[in-house]
Amino acid sequence: MRTTVTVGTRRSKLAMTQTNHVIGALQASYPTVTFEVKVIVTKGDVRLDQALAKIGGKGLFIKEIESALINGEIDIAVHSMKDMPAELPTGLMIGAIPKREDARDVLISSTGASLEQLPSKAVIGTSSLRRQAQLLAVRPDLQIKLLRGNVDTRLQKCRDGEYDAIILAAAGLKRLGLYNETEMWPLPTNLCLPAVGQGALAIECRREDDFVREMLASVHEVDTAKTVLAERAFLNEMDGSCHMPIGGYATLVHDTIKLETLLAATDGQTVIRGKSSGSDSQVVGQQAKKQLFEQGAAAMIAALNITD
Structure with missing residues (x-):
């Protein structure tokens, strides 16, 4: 050994x-x-x-x-x-x-306001096209501004007023002991679907x-692996990358993998969603891709590639 x-x-x-x-x-x-x-x-x-x-x-x-x-x-x-x-x-x-941490995204605002409470044309910090697209889908008035750096740097930029709010992953905040339920707003997955494998x-x-x-x-951790591998199978089928506002989140319910997926235009004007389920991670991921393509994913991807 x-x-x-x-x-x-x-x-x-x-x-x-x-x-x-x-x-x-x-x-x-x-x-x-x-x-x-x-x-x-x-x-x-x-x-x-x-x-x-x-x-x-x-x-x-x-x-x-x-x-x-x-x-x-x-x-x-x-x-x-x-x-x-x-x-x-x-x-x-x-x-x-290993066992998964909280997969959700979290909104943190300089005033403690929730997404609904943010003022018109509030400036939101994120480097993720996926987060940008989903936020603009529900709040098209928001202004998205690039946010990079480590977690502490991002939080400080928000405190300093560079942004009205920022979006971070709950998992990172919790692992660092920075998560605060009274000041941070977890975004439900039906509003902001996580990135594949998030958490x-x-x-x-x-x-x-x-x-x-x-x-x-x-x-x-076998159960975590089943869900994450279904998400990654979907990502592989979609040939997903950071150029694509794409999300995928799977849960395990009585040995059945339930996968929610999303593809969006970067401006949030077009969002297509899918739900697939089954016992085989690979098959569930393939089904998820088929669902999105039946809703026009090919044309959306072509448009995203032209834009990029």
Whole structure:
């Protein structure tokens, strides 16, 4: 048995918190193994002046980490699942998906106002086309302004009055101990459908590394995996990226996967939704794509590509 395992992660406080959480869970089952953390700077951590869609979309926060994994510099990579592209490099795999945190988006306003209470033409901070489209669908008067940086930076910008409100993921706030029920407004999934995999972690490894794969099985949560894999199957079928305002959120009800999906125009003027269910994650994801295409998804995607 190996005595040392190197874990790769981004440098943000949230990424480190998530990584330490995973290491703690692994250490409980493998007390004799020493886990070493290697911090890797990604393109997404450096390019903070532009929207994600304009600098490469999904993969911005993982490519450098995956290169280290392929080269053997690290043995495990801890990612936020929503940062993972639909397809992984040859030789790599998601070795474990731990239990999911709250998948919802949260609105945080400088005055404590809810989405309905925000004044006309309020300025909302987000870097997500998915969030932008869904907010404009219910409040077309809102003004969307780019918001990048780590969680603390984003919260401070809101407190400083640069924005009337910002949108963040509930999972990150809760993992960092920053979630406050009296000041933050969770957005119901029927108003703002989460990103595929939001709230879940992906622990990536090399397919050939049997020791690590066996180790990761100790933190894998089967029910979470069923739902997240249905969402990712849908993303793969749609060839989804940050260029596309796309959402997918699955729940498990009595062993049945129930998947809600969404595709929207960036201005929120057109939104199509679907619901699919079944016992097989891959099939549910395929059904979800079919539903959206029956409602005109192909034309919407073509228009989005022209715009981008």
